[in-house]
Amino acid sequence: MSTVLRQHIAAIVSLTDTEFEQVLSYFTTKKLKKHQYLVQEGSEVTQEYFVVSGLLKAAYTNEAGKEHILQFAMEDWWISDYLAYLQQTPAQLNINCLEDTTLLCISIENKKKLCETSHKMEHFFRMKVSSGFVAQQQRILSLLSNDAQSRYELLLSQYPRLFQRVSKTLIAAYLGVSRETLSRFSGK
Amino acid sequence: MSTVLRQHIAAIVSLTDTEFEQVLSYFTTKKLKKHQYLVQEGSEVTQEYFVVSGLLKAAYTNEAGKEHILQFAMEDWWISDYLAYLQQTPAQLNINCLEDTTLLCISIENKKKLCETSHKMEHFFRMKVSSGFVAQQQRILSLLSNDAQSRYELLLSQYPRLFQRVSKTLIAAYLGVSRETLSRFSGK
DNA sequence: CGCGCGATTGAGTAATTTCAAATCTAGTGG
DNA sequence: CCACTAGATTTGAAATTACTCAATCGCGCG
Numbered sequence: 001m002s003t004v005l006r007q008h009i010a011a012i013v014s015l016t017d018t019e020f021e022q023v024l025s026y027f028t029t030k031k032l033k034k035h036q037y038l039v040q041e042g043s044e045v046t047q048e049y050f051v052v053s054g055l056l057k058a059a060y061t062n063e064a065g066k067e068h069i070l071q072f073a074m075e076d077w078w079i080s081d082y083l084a085y086l087q088q089t090p091a092q093l094n095i096n097c098l099e100d101t102t103l104l105c106i107s108i109e110n111k112k113k114l115c116e117t118s119h120k121m122e123h124f125f126r127m128k129v130s131s132g133f134v135a136q137q138q139r140i141l142s143l144l145s146n147d148a149q150s151r152y153e154l155l156l157s158q159y160p161r162l163f164q165r166v167s168k169t170l171i172a173a174y175l176g177v178s179r180e181t182l183s184r185f186s187g188k
Numbered sequence: 189m190s191t192v193l194r195q196h197i198a199a200i201v202s203l204t205d206t207e208f209e210q211v212l213s214y215f216t217t218k219k220l221k222k223h224q225y226l227v228q229e230g231s232e233v234t235q236e237y238f239v240v241s242g243l244l245k246a247a248y249t250n251e252a253g254k255e256h257i258l259q260f261a262m263e264d265w266w267i268s269d270y271l272a273y274l275q276q277t278p279a280q281l282n283i284n285c286l287e288d289t290t291l292l293c294i295s296i297e298n299k300k301k302l303c304e305t306s307h308k309m310e311h312f313f314r315m316k317v318s319s320g321f322v323a324q325q326q327r328i329l330s331l332l333s334n335d336a337q338s339r340y341e342l343l344l345s346q347y348p349r350l351f352q353r354v355s356k357t358l359i360a361a362y363l364g365v366s367r368e369t370l371s372r373f374s375g376k
Numbered sequence: 377c378g379c380g381c382g383a384t385t386g387a388g389t390a391a392t393t394t395c396a397a398a399t400c401t402a403g404t405g406g
Numbered sequence: 407c408c409a410c411t412a413g414a415t416t417t418g419a420a421a422t423t424a425c426t427c428a429a430t431c432g433c434g435c436g
Contacts, residue, residue, distance in 0.1 A: 060329050068332040070325060083322050115314070119307045126303070126314035129321050134271050136324040137258060141248050143331045144256040144364045148392085167414065176332045178393055183416055336424085355382065369424055371384055 026110040039095040045084035054101025069174040148177040214298040227283040233272035235293045242289025257362040336365040
């Protein structure tokens with residue numbers, strides 16, 4: 001089960017078996033059923049999560065009551081309410097499971113300790129967040145310069161696996177269009 | 189001049205004078221005049237830049253010839269085409285100066301060496317990119333859930349200094365609306 | 377004084393949303 | 407196996423919003 005994490009880390013830094021055991025000791029395991037919440041708006045966020053299996057969404061509901069999806073997370077991805085996690089403010093997001101999910105959880109304090117203890121792991125996390133940063137820049141550019149249909153096609157080509165697992169309503173909430181509009185061009 | 193960088197780093201990790209001298213040795217200085225390009229679309233991106241003084245914009249021009257602004261950078265900010273920088277692909281952005289600008293430049297190799305040599309600096313860069321990551325998440329949420337007017341007001345409240353230095357046309361290109369639309373609500 | 381750039385305003389057009397209704401689908405129990 | 411229900415998707419039509427294109431305005435600078 002932890003081999004998913006092992007592989008994931010190995011793609012960036014190489015760890016010996018004992019080093020990895022050490023790393024793993026900073027994590028706890030959590031299992032959630034479909035529809036269960038991992039983070040609820042307003043609550044405290046003390047952990048960051050690595051998805052071993054399953055699927056989740058992180059969403060923001062605005063004043064008008066509309067839900068917008070900030071990210072999905074499937075096997076191999078990290079998820080949390082990073083604003084709340086890093087700045088220790090109440091969660092602004094709801095994170096819940098779209099499927100039964102198994103997670104590895106690391107608390108802020110443990111991540112801090114792990115990074116202090118292990119330069120390698122600090123490097124790993126820096127690389128991870130850097131690629132996340134770049135991915136988000138691409139999403140911003142896509143939101144600014146492409147229409148909804150191109151964004152749809154781009155997402156479809158980048159994450160075809162995702163489309164087999166999430167409803168079009170949620171895809172629409174991720175892309176920033178109404179589900180009706182998405183429906184009108186997703187057919188063709 | 190380098191005190192700007194010193195202060196900037198000190199906000200996250202504390203360095204001795206000699207340590208900072210060491211860090212500084214990985215950087216070079218560059219001065220550009222208003223309108224000059226720092227990065228041009230299609231070129232290779234070998235450096236990341238810290239703004240000592242001045243103002244720049246990083247923009248993407250889509251197939252339709254429309255320019256969209258990914259970021260501005262003023263004193264104390266970092267800028268580059270991070271996709272091109274990290275993945276070593278041709279630049280997709282144009283970065284140019286809106287004012288005369290002084291930069292501290294660090295190459296990929298030097299950043300790599302610096303991070304290997306100094307755990308503190310690796311930590312610094314991780315923290316920096318983490319806060320950038322969160323800021324971008326907020327921008328994505330704003331693009332998804334707020335209309336252009338709220339985005340305008342949010343930006344105005346967050347970066348009032350910026351508005352004294354950039355044209356409304358550029359603000360519009362950052363917010364993702366036409367300058368005419370922005371003009372219609374920025375008056376009131 | 378006149379040029380040029382940025383900002384504003386107007387009018388028509390295109391795209392998206394909203395609200396409502398109809399359709400389709402998967403899972404449940406008889 | 408079939409009927410039934412809940413949720414998701416699609417479709418239609420009206421209303422809203424933002425865009426484009428064009429013209430005008432305002433101001434600083436040579």
